[in-house]
Amino acid sequence: MGRIVIELLLRVAGALVAFLTLPLLVGQLEHKAMAHMQGRLGPMYAGGFHGWAQLVADGVKFVQKEEIVPAAADKTVFRLAPAAGLLPYLLVFLLLPLGPGLVGQALDMGLFVVLAIVGVGVVGMLMASWSSANKYSLLGGLRGAAQLLGYELPFVLSAASVAMAAGTLSLPGIVEAWRPWWLLWQAPAAVVFFVSGLAEIRRPPFDMPIADSELVFGYLTEYTGLRFALFLLAEYAGIVVVSALTTVLFLGGWKGPFADHQLGWLWTLVKVFAVSFVVIWVRVAYPRLREDQLQRVCWLVLVPVALAQLVLTAVVKVVL
Amino acid sequence: MRGGGLAKGLAITLRTMTRRAHTAQYPDVRPDLPPRSRGVIALFEENCTVCMLCARECPDWCIYIDSHKETVPAREEGARARQRNVLDRFAIDFALCMYCGICIEVCPFDALFWTPEFEYAEYDVRELTHEKGRLREWMWTVPPPPPLDANAEPSKEAAAARKALEIEA
Amino acid sequence: MHPVIPYLLAAGLFGVGVYGVLARRNAILLLMAVELLLNAVNLVLVTASAAFGSAGQVFALFVIVLAAAEIGIGLAIILQLYRLRQTVAVDDVDVTVDVTE
Amino acid sequence: MTVTDVLICALGALALGSALLVVSTRHVVRAGLWLVVTLGALAGCYLVLTAELVAWVQMLIYVGAVVVLLLFAVMLTRAPIGASDGLDRSRWPAVLVGGGSAVALGALLVEAFRWSSIRPPAPGTAERIGAAVFRDWVLPFEVLSVLLLAALVGAIVLSAPRRS
Numbered sequence: 001m002g003r004i005v006i007e008l009l010l011r012v013a014g015a016l017v018a019f020l021t022l023p024l025l026v027g028q029l030e031h032k033a034m035a036h037m038q039g040r041l042g043p044m045y046a047g048g049f050h051g052w053a054q055l056v057a058d059g060v061k062f063v064q065k066e067e068i069v070p071a072a073a074d075k076t077v078f079r080l081a082p083a084a085g086l087l088p089y090l091l092v093f094l095l096l097p098l099g100p101g102l103v104g105q106a107l108d109m110g111l112f113v114v115l116a117i118v119g120v121g122v123v124g125m126l127m128a129s130w131s132s133a134n135k136y137s138l139l140g141g142l143r144g145a146a147q148l149l150g151y152e153l154p155f156v157l158s159a160a161s162v163a164m165a166a167g168t169l170s171l172p173g174i175v176e177a178w179r180p181w182w183l184l185w186q187a188p189a190a191v192v193f194f195v196s197g198l199a200e201i202r203r204p205p206f207d208m209p210i211a212d213s214e215l216v217f218g219y220l221t222e223y224t225g226l227r228f229a230l231f232l233l234a235e236y237a238g239i240v241v242v243s244a245l246t247t248v249l250f251l252g253g254w255k256g257p258f259a260d261h262q263l264g265w266l267w268t269l270v271k272v273f274a275v276s277f278v279v280i281w282v283r284v285a286y287p288r289l290r291e292d293q294l295q296r297v298c299w300l301v302l303v304p305v306a307l308a309q310l311v312l313t314a315v316v317k318v319v320l
Numbered sequence: 321m322r323g324g325g326l327a328k329g330l331a332i333t334l335r336t337m338t339r340r341a342h343t344a345q346y347p348d349v350r351p352d353l354p355p356r357s358r359g360v361i362a363l364f365e366e367n368c369t370v371c372m373l374c375a376r377e378c379p380d381w382c383i384y385i386d387s388h389k390e391t392v393p394a395r396e397e398g399a400r401a402r403q404r405n406v407l408d409r410f411a412i413d414f415a416l417c418m419y420c421g422i423c424i425e426v427c428p429f430d431a432l433f434w435t436p437e438f439e440y441a442e443y444d445v446r447e448l449t450h451e452k453g454r455l456r457e458w459m460w461t462v463p464p465p466p467p468l469d470a471n472a473e474p475s476k477e478a479a480a481a482r483k484a485l486e487i488e489a
Numbered sequence: 490m491h492p493v494i495p496y497l498l499a500a501g502l503f504g505v506g507v508y509g510v511l512a513r514r515n516a517i518l519l520l521m522a523v524e525l526l527l528n529a530v531n532l533v534l535v536t537a538s539a540a541f542g543s544a545g546q547v548f549a550l551f552v553i554v555l556a557a558a559e560i561g562i563g564l565a566i567i568l569q570l571y572r573l574r575q576t577v578a579v580d581d582v583d584v585t586v587d588v589t590e
Numbered sequence: 591m592t593v594t595d596v597l598i599c600a601l602g603a604l605a606l607g608s609a610l611l612v613v614s615t616r617h618v619v620r621a622g623l624w625l626v627v628t629l630g631a632l633a634g635c636y637l638v639l640t641a642e643l644v645a646w647v648q649m650l651i652y653v654g655a656v657v658v659l660l661l662f663a664v665m666l667t668r669a670p671i672g673a674s675d676g677l678d679r680s681r682w683p684a685v686l687v688g689g690g691s692a693v694a695l696g697a698l699l700v701e702a703f704r705w706s707s708i709r710p711p712a713p714g715t716a717e718r719i720g721a722a723v724f725r726d727w728v729l730p731f732e733v734l735s736v737l738l739l740a741a742l743v744g745a746i747v748l749s750a751p752r753r754s
Contacts, residue, residue, distance in 0.1 A: 033337065035341070036336070036337040036341060037333040037334070037336050037337045038336065039336055039339070039341050039342045039343075040341050040342070040343050041341045041343040041345070044345070072671060073671065074617070074619070074620075074671045074672070077619070077620065077623065108642070108716060109642060109643065109646060109716050112643075112646050112650070112716075113646050115650060116646045116647075116649040116650035116653075116654065117649065119649070119650055119653070119654030119655070120649060120653050120654055122654065122658050123623075123626055123653065123657070123658065123661075126658065126661050126662075126665075127623065129665075130619050130661070130665055130669075130671075131619075131671070133671050138665060141665065142662065142665060142666070145658055145661070145662045146662070148658070149655060149658060149659070149662075152654065152655070156650075169716060281330060281333060281334070282330075284333045285329040285330045285332070285333045286326070286329055490592055490594040490595055490598070490707065490708060490709075490710060491595055491705055491706065491707050491708075492703055492706065492707075492708055493699065493700060493703045493704065493705065493706070494595055494598050494599060494602065495598055495602065495635060495639065496696075496699040496700075496703060497696050497699060497700065498598070498602035498605065498606060498635070499695075499699075500692050500693075500695035500696035500699055501602075501606050501609075501692055501696070502605065502606060502609055503691060503692060503695055504688045504689055504690075504691050504692020504693070504695070505606070505609045505610055505612075505613055505688065505692070506609075506613075506688075507684075507687055507688040507691050507692075508613055508684045508685060508687070508688030508689070509612065509613030509688075511679075511683065511684035511687055511688065512613065512678050512679055512681055512684035512685075512688075513613065513677065513678060513679075514676060514677055514678060514679055515618060515677050517618070517660060517663050517664050517667065518613075518618065518621055518677060520660065521612055521613075521621055521622065521625050521660060522612070522613055524625065524629075524652075524656065524660075525609050525612065525613070525625075525628070528628070528629065528632055528652075531632070531644070531648075532632060532635065532636075535635075535636050535639050535641045535644055536639060538639075538641060539639045539640065539641070539708060539710045539711065540708045543718050543719055543722045544722065544726070544727075546641050546643065546644050546719050546722075547719060547722050547723050547726075547727050549636075549641070549644045550643070550644060550647055550719070550723070551727075551730060551731075551734055553644075553647055553648060553651050553652065554651070554734055554738060555734070555737070556651075556652070556656060557651050557655060557656055557738075558737055558738050558741035559741075560656045560659055560660065561659070561741050561742070561744075561745045562741050562744050562745055562748070564659055564660070564662075564663045564745075565744070565745040565748035565749045566748060567663060567667070568663060568666060568667070568749060569748055569749065571666070571667045577667050578676070580679070
């Protein structure tokens, strides 16, 4: 009994450490990659070498800032919203497999649980948008709700395709069943999953809920200091979650060219960061979609492709 | 092809990333400014004759000039004593100046120059009025004029000086 | 475990839901109370399935799907009502008056 | 009382308390947020009762979609921040009927089950439920999908702008 408890604590602590470090690394990657893609250098001073401590410095700065709650706001909801937005991603970190056996908690229905939890994240955004007592916040929240409800569908459908192919809902199980030729077979689903994942975490070019040129800063307009930092952390954690899910479902997780059992965690991390890089790359390369284009892409492109992929998966599964 | 633009966008950003950044690391690395940069205006006091052209042409009246007349005793017996303007104060208020450069254009005696120096921010707006001592100091930062084109006519001053030398020799 | 505890909980939830349906005037709050009723039923089904096999869970899933369909239609009606009359208070709706455009 | 009982009691108290707030609060949006708490606590109950699939479907569909739609509608109909008046009718008849139905149902269930005890099945039931849905209950499943489609079409027809 004692050993089980200690092991459980270790796993939870590991997930927590990953939750606190990986988003920071992705954030730094975003700072630097985005800067260089725009012909800039990005942060260079904090921490000495190429500004590696910039995000730590940002965190210190955010902690020192004044905590402003608008007078007309619903104060309780306003204060709770960042936690509600961040908590789902923290829970997801517990379920993502890093290597063979290296997982916070291997569940029989891991994939399903992850999708359910990620879907709950929208509640935090709605809380923030409504309680701010600001019309731009409210507009951002409404846009966000419409976007997340719409993109939930291709997100789940494309994940269902790979679950069907693997014949299991367990995340480590899917990685076990994965074969390199699935890269081709499941490619449309992978693209759909990645794009709708971008929309789920409201990353550019799907950042209409924030849309700083139209809605000030959308549902984050009224947030300052630590609570704003929590929302930022949620965004970067969201990148890690979507990249990790794409890796686990479509890129073979811990399977690498050699030494899967010893170096599995390394392959996973390499793939996660590669996908995160693509997330950042897409942000720099494309302008924000218009609201109607957003819904059009979802319902006329992603959903049909996801459904066609389901049919394809079923056909191949039956034939083989 | 439809969707080709998407790939092109990605390609452009990736190519930019592999190239060197354009960022100048300013406080660490001094910027290399061209000689004609409009940073601050320097006064070559010795050339100024207090003709007041600059002050009158200045669109926002940011040049302040005070002077008095001085009588220069006659150089030789029987000649008339001459009067000369002596510059007491020459100040440019850079809080007002809009860096149009008209004063430099109109100066008939080459007393005003552009210099590329730009680091003269102050905490108090009143300190932005540079008196003549400070304006004279800026002269040391005026870069030499760029060389003429290979087959260009030499400047009038240089031609005159060379002629004088030839006559002497 | 003792199934009577979740059963009593379900009865309580059902009562709360009935209260909400009867007392609420705002149509959206009314729908929320209906969700409570459906959830009470679900709890009964799931508890029963713990004792008698998986059929209860299957029906709980069906109820959830029904709830989703119900909420979609219900909200469409409510939003249409709001568009026509600028109110969502069910008492104020006089169904005998025709207000097409 | 076993661990399961204690867990269900705790989660049940949470669910019941927040359900009461759902039907009694005067803040319209907060009612929706309390509904999230109720549904989450009930999902916890389902987990304790080893109905994992139902629990996560509850999270995905109810919390992720139904409640979001409700909140969406509340915001679209201009819910004010702060308490609003005139949300409720007179309370006593509703209390009487609601309390009465709860007591009657409770009495019925207590009478039927007493302090009997059961052993919940082992967790990990997704496969079993899947088999049950697609073997024994495939016809209701298909009918349900038709119903969902009808609801979808109905919602679109209702909310589409009228052409004159």
